Amino acid sequence: MTLALALTPYVYGLGFFMMAAGLLIALTSRHLIKRLIGLGVFQTSAGVFYILLSKVSGGTAAIRLEADSPAARSLASRLDAAYIATHGVDGVVYSNPLPHVLILTAIVVGAATLAVGLSIIVRIRETYGTVDFEELAALEAKALRDGREDEA
Amino acid sequence: MLEAIAWIGSAFIIAAVGLSIAGAVGVLRFPDVYTRIHAASITDTGAASLMTLGMLLMAGLSPAAIKLCIVWLFIMLTSPAAAHALAGAAFGSGHRPILGDPRRPSEDET
Amino acid sequence: MLAAGVAGLLIAMGLMVVRLLRGPTAYDRVLAVNSFGTKTVLMIALMGFAVGRPDFLDVAIVYALINFISTIALMKVFRLRSLGEPLARLSMSRETPDA
């Protein structure tokens, strides 16, 4: 257990780093597509966090095995009996399936929303001729200024 | 007997991994696109075959063995086709293979 | 023994990432991605088999397929600058050099 204790800050730290880096890409990149990629990294790292919480040491995938099948026995032989008795279900230790369900659908929905974002980018490019964030901001500022002059 | 077969199987797997690393070194060190494609595609299919063979020896007859064979078939079908397409595309877009002494830098390389 | 195999594959994958980042041509990068994918397939097969859950091999099959399809897509984008045109145009337009 000491090794797991030592790994804990490292793995969570990497997850947090990926989240912060994704956010940084999404906030600072000048190319709109790279911004969306950053958002994708951000979203994936949220999934990383969930899956990190779901892992059970010595566990296996949450596809239930028959209690006395050879696969179940081979998996059980890696762990000591007391551990299985406390944390296992019918003689096998499984990882927590609930975060898997949440992240599975989140990935598919993420791809669909990525498609929406990208199609907006394609339309921006067709309308304004650029996907550079700074140029777009300048165009917007100019449009605002022109509008104000028209009012005056 | 079973023990011996398992040992032969793991020897095959280690050989496959060695081949894989050799291919990766080739991809890193070779001078132009074509030699790199050559290194990668040959070692990939070779490693896949050796590894499947090794795992088949260790697994014996089981549903997993059939799936292993399917994985092997897919790799054998897709990897050469992808390598062919890549080389064709590289040639079509104007990259020429380095002929002669590879240590002399060519303008194609950059 | 198998742990050594997994570690070796991990090294090979790391080398592929180096090639992906160094380029120099677009085709080198696509090649690196493709080869990286093949190594991942092998690694998943190895792991799933060794952990005693053969369900994992299904994922390896999907990997092999997706890897092929995305290689073709990448190559088409670099070569033809299009996803929708038929590949027949690949051999027709030789004159445009790659950017």
Next chain:
Amino acid sequence: MTRLLAAPEAELVFAALLLTLLAGLVLALLAARSVLTCILLMSVFSLTMALWLMVMDAPDVAFTEASVGAGVSTMILLGAALSSTDVIPSVRPGRFWFPAVACLAAFIGMALALSDLPVFGDPGSPPSSYVGRLYLEHTPHDIGAPNVVTAVLASYRGFDTLGETSVILAAGVGVLLLLGGSLNSRDPVSEDVSLRISAGSPVLSVAARLLIPIICLYAFYVLAHGEFGAGGGFQAGVILAAALILHALVFGVRETMRALPVGVVRSCAALGVLGYASIGFIAILHGGRFLDYDALLSPVFEAGLPSSHLAGGHHHWGQRLGILGIETGVMLAVASTMTAIFYAFAGRVSRSDEAGAA
């Protein structure tokens, strides 16, 4: 037999190693100066992510990440990247520092919560102790399917999944509204069939011809196998869409649209969600609650059927039927939405090229 990762802790170390590779890829992404390099890195990131998910005992999620992240997302990103410039201009320092400090603050804030988080792999941690464990214990009795993830996704939380499927449909509708789903009238692809047949790349077209039927068959295997192993409707849908995408890549999107017209794809996307919801209503008509699969079959009829696998003396044919039904709906909806999105992007490029040239 030799066993990999014999000690449970070796598993954790391996997971940490792969996570390091993932973080390195994100770092490379941060520094990348070209959109296509970014997309390639994203593809490799997804592949590594799926590998990591396998190590973390989440084969279902790995399945999804492999097919969605490395497959469809890459395809859509490529489609969008084609219509824009490749070079990413560098950020002005004045615009960089404030977001950078904000992200650093976010990182430090999250790191401060570290002491409250459960130890990596702790079996007694709060997330793994209550609900997750209950699902694991009750699935054989309630649902009768070995794969707990599918059981939770399709049965316990079936209403939630209906919502997610609707979100996917809505996203597809959004893309179609923004881009228009069909080919534009001025398409540079010539209609000359003889050219297509004579000058095609034979290696690729033969490989594609061999692979496409196998991929479709495999998608249905994944759909039907979802209760017993990794897989399910979402994954099957994406794999089916991948087969169509391969067809479009090799033979041209016009040819694919001839085989599977845009109208059919759109109708199928709506039909999938409709089918899902109607199974819920059938359950209501039979006297149960919405999406209560146990009500699907009448007790008299079910008593005549043999008891199903892993059941423990319980009959689960209604659950079986319901899960398969809604997974088919999900597959139809996801496959058609992804195909429609690909059609929209692949059919779009030529027009934006004209706009860019003008």
